Amino acid sequence: MSTTPDSKLSQPLASLGISSADGVQSLFAEVRSRFDMDAARVTDEASFKAFRDTxxxxxxxxxxxxxxxxxxPASPDVKRLVGAALNELRAHVDSQIEAHRRAVETGVESAATAKDRVDLSLPGVIRPIGSHHLIRTVMQEIEDIFFSIGFSVVEGPEIETPYYNFEALNIPEHHPVRDDMDTFYLDVADDTPGKLLLRTHTSPVQIRTMEKRQPPVRVIVPGKVYRRDNPDATHSFMFHQIEGLAVDTxxxxCDFTGTIEYFVKQFFGESVKTRFRPSYFPFTEPSVEFDVSCIFCGGTGSGASGVVCGKCKGSGWIELFGAGMVDPAVYGFVNYDPKKVSGFAFGMGMDRLAMLKYGIDDLQVFxxxxxxxxxxxP
Amino acid sequence: MKVSYNWLREFVDITTSPEEVAARLALTGTNIASIEKGAHGAVIDAEITSNRPDCLGMIGIAREAAAAYRLPLKTISAKPAESAATKASDAISVKIEAPDLCGRFTARVIRGVKVQPSPQWLKDRLEAAGTASINNVVDISNYVMLETGHPLHTFDYDLVRNHSIVVRRAKAGEKIRTLDGIERTLDPSICTVCDGDGSRSVGIGGIMGGGETEISFSTKSVLIECAWFDPIAIRRAARSLRLHTEASMRFGRGADPETADLASRRAAELILQLAGGELFSGVVDLYPGKRVPKKITLTRRELLRIMGADVPDKDIEAILSSLGFAPVRSDQNGGSINSLLAAWECTQPSWRAEVEREIDLIEEVARVYGLSHFPPRLPAARLGAARLPHYEAEMRLRERLIGLGYHEILTIPHVAEDRNELFRPAETSPAKLSNPLSEEASVLKSTGAVTMAGAIEWNLNHGQRNARLFEIGSHYRFVKGKPVETRILTVGATGAVRAQALYDAPRDYGFADLKGDLDAIGALSGGLRWEQGGPDWLNPLRRGAISLGKESGPSLGYAGQLGKRAAEKFKFRQDVFLAEIELGPLYCMYYGVKNSRRYEPLPRFPGVERDFSLFLADGVTFAQVQQIIWSLAIPEVASIEAADLFRGKNVPAGKFSLLVRVVFQSREATLTESQINEFSSRIVAALEQNLGATLRAS
Known part of the structure; x- marks a missing residue:
């Protein structure tokens, strides 16, 4: 396979009668062309190995x-010439052999049998992973939004006294609003002082919070609440609320509407439109109902193919929750001075928000x- | 309240469409449920909040519309022609014996009426408002109620004994047959209207009249009652009688006592017009509950403090005037327009008893002015915000469980008592409801297990054989008469832990899965301790009691396979595993462990594993094996693990084979073969001596 006889390689240059630059050059050119011919013959792994070893x-x-x-063995003058030529040859040989090595390896892989190749359309090992409950996800989302604007998170008991659930919220006994909040009462032993009920809203925690700390107060209260409603697609006798309360000097x-708008744009997206409608709650004044433009029809009131949007019944608005400025009467129950402080409160149904955001039409699935x-x- | 658009326009000159009017009313405080186009024009269905009894009449809605549009309101003026011959006071006598329940009672009498069907226009009006037509006299009383918001009642004057009315508290057990034909039993909290000597009830005051004195087509003379009853007493009575009427709704929310006489005159006027007859002159008017109108001052300072943006003088004055508050500038700077010191003295209109304070006036101004005029802004925070104390611990627990393949669930805590009893610890008291909606939801869960079992039941009944679930919630118990809500984690699992798949053989969920997963979350809090025990509703062979910490620590709960009795009750035909642990101590320890965790330098020398294949007598535990080895106090023992467990072939009866893997590790040097052999023989000797273990010939 060699055009340069091995006999030449085994003799010193002196024996070959080479002592000039030209002689050295043509000799190395001869070697190099032999190398290139060898390289051209490499076809597979075996011939590559023989080539490399040669x-x-x-x-x-x-x-x-x-x-x-x-x-x-060369004389110093010739040695210099040979050294330079050898370095040049060596660089050529190294780079070519490396190139051939890569080519051969790739070739070997592509020639490998199909049985060893992974089928990328098959799944990997599936480790079953669980999921967050959607209400929890929404709760966390809401919590994070309010946390980012300075609201702390607090909790309170679900079994409450009428005082915290009603009286201290300016809902005395026989107030008509009590008729709207059908309440579960607990069957208590005779030695338990007073009635106990399942809270009908998270608002009692407003009172519990203000009893414990002086303004500034800025809290949200997530939790379960209970109303004695027969279950259907939009009612459950247990559901989730998130209460908010901010009181300061x-x-x-304006701070109230700004806060609510900030929240709802974070939650539903910047494009959502909002409005506040005057309303009535005993523990807020002024009281409002808060509406957002219908997320299903974009506030147009008509759904696909021009029919009336079923979600907002064509109004273009969806009622989200009630809220307002804390009624000064409430401050009287917690020893705040209503002349010095003011604040706002809101209470939103998380289940309803989750249904709206994710297009769920039956509350019971939760x-x-x-x-x-x-x-x-997930 | 159904508001006929055409009727409304008799009071306000509105020119815009019903839809526009509805939208404007909605944005100024009257909630609109819908607008319907009926045979008699558009009808706006207004949902009146309980603080606005004045809007339960057309005039009240009209006043709102007038204020919203800044248009004049045309009031009702009724001047019925009176007969000079007879005085009402000669025709009827009225006595109020219960002035705390009945604050006003007016009576007018009309003689010689002709009761007949109502004219079409009246029928149409009532139909649009959703009220059935009966006869002209009764229809007029309904019409006037819809118009003025004030209920009134008409009697057949000739059937009122002695032409005498006595208003008193009912006697206990007193009976009356009301207009709807039902006999009702009264009690002394209820106000009753009686005739004659006061012994016979002819009406439940403010709620419903009685059958005996009902207007009929043969009625010749009419007694018009227009009274005022105490709202709280009316609400209580309506609730206890389960009798909710148009009248009880209006009186219950607080009617306007001043309107009573107007409504009476209006009714008389219409009866004369439609039924003819002769009105006795004057009125019998007993008014023990007359109120002095309150004076309320509104200041701009307070308006600004609450609302955060201003409203010009002219708007404040226009709004308050049109709502009937008659504002008068009362500050020193009376002449200075839009002064920051401006104040208005207002007079509470009789129909707005609920407006008593400055804040109430602020709301009136703001809502009619338009809430959108107050520009939203974010308040400056003056405090750092805090998460719940257990926020981080709970989040990590939740994420870990989800990573382990569990789905988070949320259950309604109301359960059936018999189900609750299956799981309730005997020493605890359940939290029962006194007014449950059903037997299936009559008690709050005493354990997380009961609703977890319910969730698994749902899944099995809906073809979902494999479920791994967890719930973070509370159980509810009574301890020494006080309610206690305890935060717990409940875990439930059934079916395959791994389905048949490409790379896996199928395997059913077992106790070891539950234990391993719980240990994985326990590791966040320094580890769990497992001991024999657990409630009797768990299979006694596959259950354990869980505590926190290695040696001592609070008891947390239990885990195991659901026992036969409970499983049969739920009709489970496959193994179900449940665990319940208290989260308070776990969270507490989470932070303790996290804050005391310190870096331990990695060993520089290699560790060496040695396996000991042991035969042990049944009943010997792995914990005993560990204990024996640890008690040798060989500092180089780094860990002791169970690597394999085997019973059956080649294992003598009464014994089992356990492969124990011990890792030796020195921090000072690489361990030599002879050192390890020495440790090993000490271990084997100790296990032989203490547990009767024999080394299995390999």
Whole structure:
């Protein structure tokens, strides 16, 4: 396979009668063309290995032979010429052999049998992962939004006294609003003083919070609440609310609407439109109902193909929750000075927000806990 | 309240469409449920909040519309022609024996009426408002109620014994047959209207009249009662009688006593017009509950403090005037327009008893002015915000469980008592409801297990055989008569832990899965301790009691396989595993462990594993094996693990084979073969001596 006879490689240059630059040059050119011919013959792994060994084997490779036989015994003048030519050759050999090595390896892989290749369309090992309950996800989302604007998170008991659930919220006994909040009462032993009920809203925690700390107060209260309603697609006798309360020496209605707008734009998106409608709650004044432009029809009132939007019944608005400025009467129950402080409060149904945001039309699915539902919202 | 658009326009000159009017009313405080186009024009269905009894009449809605549009309101003026011959006071006598229940009673009498069907226009008006037509006299009383918001009642004057009315508290057990034909039993909190000597009830005051004195087509003379009853007493009575009427709704929310006479005159006028007859002159008017109108001052300072933006003088004055508050500038700077010191003295109109304070006036001004005029802004925060104390611990617990394959659930805590009893610890008292909606939801769960079992039941009944669930919530118990809500984690699992898949053989969920997963969350709090025990509704062979900490620590709960009795009750035909642990101590320890955790330098020398294949007598526990090895106090023992457990073939009866893997590790040097052999023989000797273990020939 060699055009340069091995006999030449085994003799010093002096024996070959080469002592001039031209002589050295043509000799190395001869070696190089032999190398290129060898390289052209490499086809597979075996021929590559033979090729590599012919040229680079430590004991008898061509490079070693040239070093031992041509370079080392040469006279100083010739040695310089040989050294330069050898370096040049060596660089060529190294780079070519590396290139051939890569080509051969790739070729070997592509030639590998199909049985060893992974089928990327098959799944990997599936480790079953659980899911967050959608109400929890929404609760967390709301909590995070309010936390980002300085609201702390607090909790309170679900079994309450009428005082915290009603009286201290300016809802005395026989107030008509009590008729709207059908209440579960607990069957208490005779030695338990007073009645106990399941809170009908998270608002009692407003009172509990203000009893404990002086303004500034800025809290949200997530939790379960209970109303004695027969269950259907939009009613459950247990549901979730998130209460908000901000009281300080300088909180105004403008701060209130600004806070609510900030929240709802974070939650539903910047494009949502908002409005506040005057309303009535015993523990806020002025009281409002808060509406957002319908998320289903974009506030147009008509759905796909021009029919009346079923979600907002064509009004373009969806009522989200009630809120308002804390009624000064409430401050009287917690020893705040209504002349010095003011604030706002709101209470929103989380289940309803989740239904609106994720297009759920039956409240009951939240509490049936069917794994097929749970998996939809990881 | 159904508001006929055409009727409304008799009071206010509105020119815009019904839809526009409805939208304007909605934005100024009258909630609109819907607008319907009926045979008699558009009808706006207004949902009147309980603080606005004045809006339960057309005039009240009209006043709102007039204020919103800044248009004049045309008031009702009724001047019925009176007969000079007879005085009402000669025709009827009225006595109020219960002035705390009945604050005013007016009576007018009309003689010689002709009761007949109402004219079409009246029928149409009532129909649009959702009221059925009966006869002209009764229809007129309904019409006037819809118009003025004030209920009134008409009697057949000739059937009123002695032409005498006595208003008193009912006697206990007193009976009356009301207009709807039902006999009702009264009690002394209820106000009753009687005739004659006061012994016979002819009406439940402010709620419904009685059958005996009902207007009929043969009625010749009419007694018009227009009274005022105490709202709280009316609400209480309506609730206890379960008799909610148009009248009880209006009186219950607080009618206007001043309107009583106007409504009476209006009714008389219409009866004369439609039924003819002769009105006795004057009125019998007993008014023990007359109120002095309150004076309320509104200041701009307070308006600004609450609302955060201003309203010009002219708007404040226009709004308050049109709502009937008659504002008068009362500050020193009376002449200075839009002064920051401006104040207005207002007079509470008789129909707005609920407006008593400055804040109430602020609301009136703001809502009619338009809430959108107050520009939203974010308040400056003056405090750092805090999460719940257990926020981080709970989040990590939740994420870990989800990573382990569990779905978070939320359950309604109301359960059936028999189900609750299956799980309730005997020493605790349940939280029962006194007014449950149903037997299936009559008690709050005493354990998390009961609703978890319910969730698994739902899934099995809906074809979902494999479920791994957890719930973070509370259980509800009574302890020494006080309610206690305890935060707990409940875990439930059933079915395959791994389905048949490409790379996996199927395997059913077992006790070891539950234990391993609980240990994985326990590790966040320094680890769990497992001991024999647990409630009797768990399978006694596959259950354990869980505590916190290695040696001592609070008891947290239990875990295991649901026992036969409970499983049968739920009709479970496959194994179900449940665990319940208290979260308070777990969270508390989470922070303790987290804050005391310190870096431990990695060993520089390699550790060496040695396996000991042991035969042990049944009943010997792995904990005993560990205990024996640890008690040798070989400092180089780094860990002791169970690597394999085997019973059956090649294992003598009464014994089992346990492969124990011990890792030796020194911080000072690489351990030599002879050191390890020495440790090993000490271990084997100790296990033989203390547990009768024999090394299995390999």
């Amino acid at each position: 040229w680079l084997a430590r004991k008898s490779g061509v490079i070693t032979l040239i070093t031992d036989n041509w370079l080392k 300088d909180i105004t209605f 509490f049936q806990n069917d794994v097929r539902f749970l998996r939809q919202f």
